[in-house]
Amino acid sequence: TRSTRPQRLLRAVQQKAIKGDPQSVISAIDYFCRHSEWAMNVGDEKGSILDSVVCEVCPTTALELGTYCGYSTVRIARLLPPGTKLITLEFNPAFAAVARQVIEYAGLQNKVCLVEGASGDLIPKMCQMFGIKTFDFVFIDHWKDRYLPDIKLLEECQLLRKGSILLADNVICPGTPEYLEYVRNSPHYESKYFKSHLEYTKVEDGLEKSVFLG
């Protein structure tokens, strides 16, 4: 049977990147998506905004909603100091399988914990599964209509603390109107929009950075 796009993306990493070199894995995926097949990775332009926010926050605990092929997982994990963990949630087993191999190829398996399952089921289990009290940083990039319910769930589970940073992809394209309205109008968040472009295109998109105020 025909290979899937994630499998072809993984093959591009295995053929073009250097094992153990996260930057070469990132470049191999960006090259593949620009010159062979577009894929919904956060990409290089929004990815450098992601990098700068991660470096500014220096999270000790980080969560990613929606692993897909692991591109943003590698971008985030490569910047984390030793001893910190990025927990990434992915409910599609085929995507999770590809992501595990991408993360391993980058040599970052010791900084990443990929959990297969739905965010709605797993978020309430973060404390019992990992002893996590609160997350310093959350990167949101899964189904766009799940951004808002899932941050409300993070609040309910008391997994956010004063100063926790949420960074959401695609707030313009495909768009997350309910999420944006909430974080921009809620007294519990201070929000800022980082204008950019949809990965590998000239279409406008951007990231929304929101600080939880408690």
Ligand SMILES: CNc1ncnc2c1ncn2[C@@H]1O[C@H](/C=C/CNC(=O)c2cc(-c3ccc(F)cc3)cc(O)c2O)[C@H](F)[C@H]1O
């Ligand atoms: C709901 N709970 C979930 N729990 C765990 N994993 C999940 C959950 N929900 C989804 N996943 C997992 O998270 C991923 C989902 C990513 C969705 N991303 C997009 O749709 C998305 C779309 C575009 C896009 C823009 C323009 C255009 F013309 C076409 C596409 C651009 C982007 O950057 C995106 O991120 C994965 F696939 C799914 O299994």
Ligand SMILES: [Mg+2]
């Ligand atoms: Mg995205």
